[in-house]
Amino acid sequence: MDFGALGNFLPLIIIIALMYFMLIRPASKQRKKTAEMQAALSRGNKIITIGGLHATIDAIDDKTAVVVLEDGTKMRFERAAIGRVVEDDAAE
Structure with a gap:
């Protein structure tokens, strides 16, 4: 099965998705939680x-x-x- 150009970019897409779900998303959730706590002081x-x-x-x-x-x-x-x-x- 030949994926063509998509096959070349698939590993890059997977790495970007993993970075988002393991680094960026949790950090933004923590920032939001901290901002809510500071607003409620x-x-x-x-x-x-x-x-x-x-x-x-x-x-x-x-x-x-x-x-x-x-x-x-x-x-x-x-x-x-x-x-x-x-x-x-x-x-x-």
């Missing part, structure tokens, strides 16, 4: 920044969040620097 959420800092959100606006550490220190972070929201008992 509110005062009182316990968070961990991408640098590993544990804090509680004190104030939040479109681009930044003011967080409070355990010792009462307040710091301002970009929303994008917030890695995840944690449950009360998991933050300790």
Whole structure:
């Protein structure tokens, strides 16, 4: 059976499809999930920044969040620097 020109490009098409389903698609799903989490942030959420800092959100606006550490220190972070929201008992 002769596939002609398609037979020459079939391995390339398969490699591109594998790259999409194994690399690109999962990464875009993760970005979407992170963006949704960051959009849903509110005062009182316990968070961990991408640098590993544990804090509680004190104030939040479109681009930044003011967080409070355990010792009462307040710091301002970009929303994008917030890695995840944690449950009360998991933050300790």
